Amino acid sequence: MKNVDMQMHVRGTSQFVDDLAAPAGCLHAALVTSRVARGRIRSLDLAEVLAAPGVVAVYTHRDVPGLNEVGHVLRDQPLLAVDQVEYIGQPLALVVAESHQAAWQAAALGRADIEELPAVLDPREALAQGMIHGQKRILVSGDPDAAFQTCRHVVQGRLASGPQEHFYFETQRALAVPTEHDTIKVHASTQSPGAFHRHLAEVLGLPMHKVELDIRRLGGAFGGKESTAVWVVAPALAAFLLKRPVKLVLPRNHDIATSGKRHPYEYDYRIGLDEEGQILAYEVDLYQHAGACADISLAVLGRSFLHASGAYRIPNIRVRAVSCRTNIPPNNAFRGFGVPQGTFAIEAAVTHAAEVLGVPAAQLKRKNLAGDGDVLPFGMVLENTNSGRCWETLDARVDLAARHAAVAEYNRTHTDSKRGLAVVPVCFGISFAQTALNQAGALVNIFVDGSVEVSTGAVEMGQGVNTKIQLVAARTLGIAPDRVRVHTTNTSRVPNASPTSASTGADLNGMATKYACEDLLTRLRRFAGQHLGHDDPEQITIREGVVHLAGKPTELRWEKLVAAAQWARVDLSSHAFYATPNLHLDPKTERGRPFAYYSCGTSLTEVWLDCVRGTYRLESVEVVHDVGRSLSEVIDRGQVAGGVMQGIGWSTVEQLRYAPDGRVLTGANAYKIPDLKSLAPHFAVTLLENSQNPNAVCNSKAVGEPPLIHGLGAWFAILDALRSVRRDKDLPSLPLTPEKVFMYLHG
Amino acid sequence: MAHHKISVTVNGSVESVDVPSNMTLLTMLREKLGLTGTKNGCTAGECGACTVFLNGEPVNSCLVLAVECDGAEVRTVESLARNGQLDPIQQSVIDHNAVQCGFCTPGVLISARALLDRNPDPTEEEIRDALVGNLCRCTGYIRILDAVKDAARVGAAPGTGGSR
Numbered sequence: 082m083k084n085v086d087m088q089m090h091v092r093g094t095s096q097f098v099d100d101l102a103a104p105a106g107c108l109h110a111a112l113v114t115s116r117v118a119r120g121r122i123r124s125l126d127l128a129e130v131l132a133a134p135g136v137v138a139v140y141t142h143r144d145v146p147g148l149n150e151v152g153h154v155l156r157d158q159p160l161l162a163v164d165q166v167e168y169i170g171q172p173l174a175l176v177v178a179e180s181h182q183a184a185w186q187a188a189a190l191g192r193a194d195i196e197e198l199p200a201v202l203d204p205r206e207a208l209a210q211g212m213i214h215g216q217k218r219i220l221v222s223g224d225p226d227a228a229f230q231t232c233r234h235v236v237q238g239r240l241a242s243g244p245q246e247h248f249y250f251e252t253q254r255a256l257a258v259p260t261e262h263d264t265i266k267v268h269a270s271t272q273s274p275g276a277f278h279r280h281l282a283e284v285l286g287l288p289m290h291k292v293e294l295d296i297r298r299l300g301g302a303f304g305g306k307e308s309t310a311v312w313v314v315a316p317a318l319a320a321f322l323l324k325r326p327v328k329l330v331l332p333r334n335h336d337i338a339t340s341g342k343r344h345p346y347e348y349d350y351r352i353g354l355d356e357e358g359q360i361l362a363y364e365v366d367l368y369q370h371a372g373a374c375a376d377i378s379l380a381v382l383g384r385s386f387l388h389a390s391g392a393y394r395i396p397n398i399r400v401r402a403v404s405c406r407t408n409i410p411p412n413n414a415f416r417g418f419g420v421p422q423g424t425f426a427i428e429a430a431v432t433h434a435a436e437v438l439g440v441p442a443a444q445l446k447r448k449n450l451a452g453d454g455d456v457l458p459f460g461m462v463l464e465n466t467n468s469g470r471c472w473e474t475l476d477a478r479v480d481l482a483a484r485h486a487a488v489a490e491y492n493r494t495h496t497d498s499k500r501g502l503a504v505v506p507v508c509f510g511i512s513f514a515q516t517a518l519n520q521a522g523a524l525v526n527i528f529v530d531g532s533v534e535v536s537t538g539a540v541e542m543g544q545g546v547n548t549k550i551q552l553v554a555a556r557t558l559g560i561a562p563d564r565v566r567v568h569t570t571n572t573s574r575v576p577n578a579s580p581t582s583a584s585t586g587a588d589l590n591g592m593a594t595k596y597a598c599e600d601l602l603t604r605l606r607r608f609a610g611q612h613l614g615h616d617d618p619e620q621i622t623i624r625e626g627v628v629h630l631a632g633k634p635t636e637l638r639w640e641k642l643v644a645a646a647q648w649a650r651v652d653l654s655s656h657a658f659y660a661t662p663n664l665h666l667d668p669k670t671e672r673g674r675p676f677a678y679y680s681c682g683t684s685l686t687e688v689w690l691d692c693v694r695g696t697y698r699l700e701s702v703e704v705v706h707d708v709g710r711s712l713s714e715v716i717d718r719g720q721v722a723g724g725v726m727q728g729i730g731w732s733t734v735e736q737l738r739y740a741p742d743g744r745v746l747t748g749a750n751a752y753k754i755p756d757l758k759s760l761a762p763h764f765a766v767t768l769l770e771n772s773q774n775p776n777a778v779c780n781s782k783a784v785g786e787p788p789l790i791h792g793l794g795a796w797f798a799i800l801d802a803l804r805s806v807r808r809d810k811d812l813p814s815l816p817l818t819p820e821k822v823f824m825y826l827h828g
Numbered sequence: 829m830a831h832h833k834i835s836v837t838v839n840g841s842v843e844s845v846d847v848p849s850n851m852t853l854l855t856m857l858r859e860k861l862g863l864t865g866t867k868n869g870c871t872a873g874e875c876g877a878c879t880v881f882l883n884g885e886p887v888n889s890c891l892v893l894a895v896e897c898d899g900a901e902v903r904t905v906e907s908l909a910r911n912g913q914l915d916p917i918q919q920s921v922i923d924h925n926a927v928q929c930g931f932c933t934p935g936v937l938i939s940a941r942a943l944l945d946r947n948p949d950p951t952e953e954e955i956r957d958a959l960v961g962n963l964c965r966c967t968g969y970i971r972i973l974d975a976v977k978d979a980a981r982v983g984a985a986p987g988t989g990g991s992r
Contacts, residue, residue, distance in 0.1 A: 083925060090930030091918040091937060093865020093905035100864035182850075248965050250869045250877055250931035300867070300931030301965050333870040543929025543966045715925045719967060723928060726968030749870040757959045760969045 082562060082713055085548050086298065086541070097300050098254045098270050099330050107256075108137055110316045110329040111184035113174040113191030114339060115166040118200035118408040118743035122164050126192040127174055133190055135183030138323060140175040145318065147286030153276065153308040155214070158374040158411065160284055160314055166195060167373035168410050169744050170339030172311055177319045181330060200743050204347055204370040204405035212406040214375040218386050220671045222458035223397030228362035232353030236434045240350065242425050242815040244370075245343035245415055245731045246747075248754050249542075251300025252336040253312035256328040257320035264291040265321055269313040270299045272306045272540050273580040278572040280310040285321050289572075292317075296570040299542035303727070304414030306542075307580045308377040309341055334748040341413030342737060344381055345370040346422045352430040358438055360449045363395045365426050367402040372411035378404045381412075383514050384419035387675065390458055391427035392468065392508035394451040398458045408743050414582060416727060417789045420509055424790050428505065429812060432797060436804065441485055442797070443504040447472060450506055460672040461510075465776075467707045468508060468681040471769055475504075475683045475705040478767065484685065492805045500700075501802030502687045505794040507706070509787035510676030511584055511777070512661055518579040519661040519677075521589035525554065525597040527653040531640030533558065533565045535597075538578020539590035540570050544785055545716035546586040552712055553591045553778060557598035559623030560639050584680070584783035587712060589659055591778035596657035604653075608646045609637060678776040680787040682706030682769075684725070686761075686794030690802040695823025697799055699729070699761035704791050706766070709774035709782030721766045721788040728792015730755045733799070733816050834898035838863070839907035847894040854878045854889035856897075857904060865905040865934050869963075876962035879935035880904045886942040888961075905934035908941065917941050920979035921972075928966030936962045940976045950980055 089095035113130065127139050142149045142161040152158035162173050173193055178184035201207045229235060255269035265285065271277045274294055282289040299306060316329035331340075346369055353362040367385050371378035382404045389400040431449070435442035451457075452468045475481070481504065488500045513519050524536040535554050541547040547567040555562040568574070579589065606618040609628050613635060615621070622629045628637040647653055666673035684704040690697045704725055708717045734753045738746040774782045799817045803825055813825050829848040836843055838861060845860050854871075857863040857880070866889060869877030873891040880889045881903035908915040914922070917940045927933050936959065943950055943958035950958065955976045964972060 083922065084927060086930060087922050087925070087927050090927045090933045091905075091914065091921055092909055093863075093934045095930050096864070097867075097931065099858075099868070102862075250867070250875065250929065250963075250965055299929065301929045303965070333872060543931075545928070719925060719928055719971065722968035722970050723966045724968075727965070749872040749874045754963055754965060755969075756961075756963055757956045757969045757973065760956075760973065764968075764970050 082548060082552055083715060084545050085551060096297060097251050098256055098268050101256060101268060103328065104258055104326040107326040107328055108177050108179065108319065108323065109181040109184045110319045110327050111176045111188040112172045112315060113176060113188045115162065115169055115171040115173055115193065117166055117195045117197055118169045120166055120195040120197040122162060122166060123194040123196060125173060126194070129190040130176055130187045133183070133187035135179040136176060136187045137179065138177045138319070140318065140322065144322060145284060148283045150283065151280050151310045151314055152374060153377050154379060155375040158376065160311060168408050169742070170410050175315050175319055177323060177327060185332060200408035202407055202409065202739065202743050204368040204407060207405040207407045208368065208403060214371055214404040214406050215379045217401060217403045218382070218671070220386060220400040220458055225362045225364055225397040225399045228397035229353045232361050233356045234434060234437055235351065235353045236430065236437050237351035238433055238812060240348040240426060240429050240812060240814065242346050242422055244345045244412065244737045245735050246337055246737055246752055247303045247305030247415060249301030249303055249305055252333055253306065253331040253340065254329060255313040255316050256326065257317040258326045259320050259324050264293070265317060266293045266295065267313065267317050268295050270306055271296060271313055272299070272302045272542065272582055273308065274538055274540065274570050274572050275578040276580060277310050277313050280314050281317050284314050284318055294572040296540050299540060302542040303416045304418065304582060305340060307414045307582050309411065309413055337748055337752060338745040339410050341372065341376060341411050343415035343731065344378065344412040344422065348426040350426050350430040352434050354434055354438070358440060358445050358448050360393060360395050362397040363390065363427065363430065364399045365389055367400070367423070367426070369402070369404045370407055370412065371404045372407055372409045374411040376411035376413045378412060380515060381414060381419040385423035387459060387510065387514060388420045388423035389427060391424045392451055392506035393427060393431065393449040394455045395458065400458065409739065416724065417786045418583065420786070421728065421731070421790055421793065425793060425815060428793060428797060432800065433812065436808065443481060443485070446504060446506055451508060461674045461676065463679060465774060466508065466679045466681045467769055467772055468506065471681050471683045471705045471707055472506060474767065474769060475685060475703060479685050479703050481685065484687065497692050499690045499692055499802040499805050500687065501690060501798045501800065501805065502685060503794045503797030503801055505684050505791055505797065507682045507787050507790040509680045509790065511588065511678055511680055511783045512664055512676045513579065513583045513585065514666065514675045516664045516666065516675065519585070519589065519664055520579060520659065521593040522575045522578065522656060522658050523590060523593035523597045524574050524656045525594065525601060527601060527643055529644050529647045531564060531643045534568050535565060535594055536568045536571060536574040537590035537594055538570060538575045539586045540581040542581070544586065544720060545713065546581065546590065548716060549587040549712045550591055550594050553594050554598050557595050558602060560626045584785035584787065586785070587781070588777045588783050589661070592659040593657050595778055596659060597655040600655040600657055601653065604651050605642060605646055608649060608651050609642055612645060613637065678774060678782065680707060680782050682787065682791065684791035684794050686798040688795065688798040688802055690799065692806055692826055695826055696819045697802070697822060699795060701763040702761045702794065704766050704788065705769060706788055707769040707772050707782060708784045709772050709777065710780035711768060712779060712781045714768060717768060717784045718766050720784045724786065724788035725791045726755050728789040729759065729795045731816060732792055732796035734818060736816055736818050832895050834895060836897045837901040839903055845894070849895060851894045852890050853880070853892040853894050853897055853902070856894040857889060863904050863906055867931050867934060869931065874963070875932070876935040876939065877932050879938040879962065881938060881942065886939050905937055908937060915941065916982065917944065917976070917979045920975040924971045924975035924978060926967060926971035926975040932962060932964045936964065936972055940979065943976070944980055948980065948983065952977065
């Protein structure tokens, strides 16, 4: 089934936050932000701001009625700075004006007298100075020190991966409308209904039942709208203080300059193998470049940490991970949530080892591929991974040996250009690693005309979760999907909802929807039995909107059944709740089963490299991914293709630059995301056939994040081509922009 | 800021609009005329989400001043469907599921329509050239490419859509 919003999207009638008709008297908010990366605030001079045309009010931390705090996990992020600044772009004051333009022009006039302190912009330096968030984490499995002694080959190196800007098309925004009894309604572009609801209430000093957060759809999010609440809370604060509607729409360059990114990491790795290429030991240090506040960084770090072994069976391992506090805007969630970084390190280590052993990297990867029955470093036993089957399916489609031979032959006969390839296996744990977040509620209402309305905590951001939920409801109730409408995500209908993230939106909210529908179905079957003069509800089913008795259709249709049931005083509304069972992780021992299941796949990426100019082009991307029994193949294929392209962007062209003072230099004109010419001439997605998954709704598997990892294939394929030219250099960093490729070749 | 009274034909109807000198065509469409189908993605002419027809040519409406449009003819995504019937390119985008979040879609549709108007039978390379300024962060582009190819294949004259 198609995305339910598509008809509106092509007509231009779908509504995002900024498309809602502005309420009468609506004002616009903007932020005065710090131009200094680190320092003590002596004073703020906001007189010019207040005097600027159209300005209605200017607020500082002193005007916050509740808690001046929006830290997502730790309480370390003031909404408006108090006495110190920790990054360029940190909000100092809130400006409210008659128009968007007036507000942002006035905000630029804000001045702060700040005693500058030396900013720390390097994660290793931050660590050396003891500037870290939370605690270092260490995971040891087996005996790596002893194992390294027995290795025939030991390979080590240093690596780095860069930040990635989300570049969701709809920037951060919210519209806040004061309502009666000192309540407030906020329409926001956020993935986190429950957490942002709480942030709003805390900052306004209100009980949560006086705040209503409503979310229709997001113009993309990719993790960037999960944890940083500033841009939703700020307009609500202004609306609450002024008793007028206030909207904040972050201008693109302000969004790029002040919002969080995918975390840059630095890595030290060491890998040991035996004569046959079996990995015996692996050791990795992960230095996360987290930014000024903890935001959600420790959770991201945790996921890198738990995925340090990537898709491989590694009997002896030591992982050390630390979140380094640096003076850049706090980095946050981005599709993959630390797994791409953890995977990058082990993929690089295995690739480096293959070079030393003189064998194709794919050979080592296949040999060490983790599969069912293998134990992960934190003690979880893999099951139902289909990792080997994904690999074999890919091999059957592309003939890996032949592809390797073709690349080798090309490279033997060409000097000014080279080809390269990479096989990347993906193994991605599904569930929030924080067990408490694995819960969801759903409210399903059946109206007397037979129409059905579903509310959940899931946020539609283009990933098609509403369509999947609609399908689950229709399938469970035995009616056509067009009888079901998925309502906005609203904190008054479904409270305390977890963020729509960690690829779990459909898993959790779909299951809660299924339970609520099953509950309603039980009531309706019982009633239908009585209505038809038949006592055994087991004999009653509903199929295609018709009540069946003992498998045969009756005269009783859905809308008649529903109307009669309501008249007979049957409750046609149900709320249900789902909590993923059997999840646990002991933070002391770093052992447990934090994930419900794994999402696996394998891909082949091939590139062509111009050795003179340093330019390259992707020739072919072939992806095989396991999505279980897909809830919607159309949606899942789209998720795979889009995720892979984002991973390719991170690996190749997306480069964010900071000035020496910590300013982000790359605005919308300089930060490049993939365009239509980035699409490889051959790009194919295969969903693994005959896959079942008892651990998620309707046997499906989550699809949102894991495919992004396949995009790493672009980096490794370019590397493969580069290493066929010269190997007398260290591995370059990620992304491999044409500039870096040129410098590698000729520098 | 000086204001100007301009007359502009938007989606076939003549509008008299009072605009400040620095107002962009994009802002005028969205805020003065309530045509919110055209999206503001970057305000920098990079993403293409705000693409509209200006005198028959696709432009980034965030880079055009409203006062420049005095006497001009503008067409937005809202005008693509005629009498409720989708334009073939809109139908093809639906058929190919070439939409995820939907924010870039209006601009993609205008650029694709503009291409097919001037070149009903484009090669793949010509499609890539014509739409390279319309970024999409969700789909990975393959379905957008296929949708435009297919709209061309079935002979995508405007006004014949919705029949497939």
